[in-house]
Amino acid sequence: MKVLAIGDICGSIGCDTVRRLLPSLKKQYGIDFTVINGENSADGNGITPSSAETLFAFGADVITGGNHSLKRKEICSMMEENYFLLRPDNLPEELTGSGYCIVDCGYAKVAVINLSGTIYLESLNASSPFHKADALINHAKEEGADIILVDFHAEATSEKRALGLYLDGKVSAVFGTHTHVQTNDAQVLKNGTGYITDLGMTGPIDSVLGVKSEIIISRLKDKNTSEKFVLADGKCMLNGCIFDIDKNTGKTVSTTIINIS
Numbered sequence: 478m479k480v481l482a483i484g485d486i487c488g489s490i491g492c493d494t495v496r497r498l499l500p501s502l503k504k505q506y507g508i509d510f511t512v513i514n515g516e517n518s519a520d521g522n523g524i525t526p527s528s529a530e531t532l533f534a535f536g537a538d539v540i541t542g543g544n545h546s547l548k549r550k551e552i553c554s555m556m557e558e559n560y561f562l563l564r565p566d567n568l569p570e571e572l573t574g575s576g577y578c579i580v581d582c583g584y585a586k587v588a589v590i591n592l593s594g595t596i597y598l599e600s601l602n603a604s605s606p607f608h609k610a611d612a613l614i615n616h617a618k619e620e621g622a623d624i625i626l627v628d629f630h631a632e633a634t635s636e637k638r639a640l641g642l643y644l645d646g647k648v649s650a651v652f653g654t655h656t657h658v659q660t661n662d663a664q665v666l667k668n669g670t671g672y673i674t675d676l677g678m679t680g681p682i683d684s685v686l687g688v689k690s691e692i693i694i695s696r697l698k699d700k701n702t703s704e705k706f707v708l709a710d711g712k713c714m715l716n717g718c719i720f721d722i723d724k725n726t727g728k729t730v731s732t733t734i735i736n737i738s
Contacts, residue, residue: 478510478587479506480511480649481502481503481512481717482511482676482719484657484678485517485655486515486678486679487518488517488519488520488680490681490710490713492528492535493713494679494713498737502715502737510582511539513541516541516542516546522706523545523547524540524546524549526552529559539561539578541630541654542574543630543654543655544593547564556574557573562574563576563589566613567592568593568602569602576592577590579620587623588626589626591628592640593630594606594636595636596633606631610648614648622727624724626648626720627652628652632656641666650671654676655675659736660673665728665731669727670729671722673718676716676717676718677716680708682711682712687709688707690709714737714738
């Protein structure tokens, strides 16, 4: 089974890039299942019902999230109603939504787990992603999952790597999101778990993490924090990773980095 995980979508321009590139990408690689991180898919960041519906319509089987998932209040009702729209499960329990779903594809059941890191994201008050992962993996196995995927939305590469190694052999794949910079370390860990530290982003190439570069340069160089983030425009890229998974063992056979424009 070929699983495609796509990195953070940046606004409507990123959604349009998914529309433009995803169908041919699926056809070229024979993709069976697609997970898209959509926490920044709305212009001005966050996710809205409109941007979520757009990504589902363009080919997402499951949409995962991160620290901006609940920024827009209008997403809350959809987060409660749509089982396949996730936010990190280790955020405080009183928040709307969840970070777990299982999809019956007929020939395999695919569980998707969404977790948040804690390093440099302390304001989220997230609980331990390690303990939460253990609990959700047990739940997925009880529900008969053949394949278990984990989107770990985290800042620190050390935390991502540590969770990946901790879950090696327990899940089919662990892919990092959040930094918007694709890492060159897609691999199969020694116990059969596919891994990449960060999928990257889907959005404008000539930018700083999707934002107009002059705004970020001004903020960093001159400490000018008055100017709001504005998404860049121009040519866009789609970043992600394909995990070729044996549905009988739940282990990843190979990984392929995706970086197309």
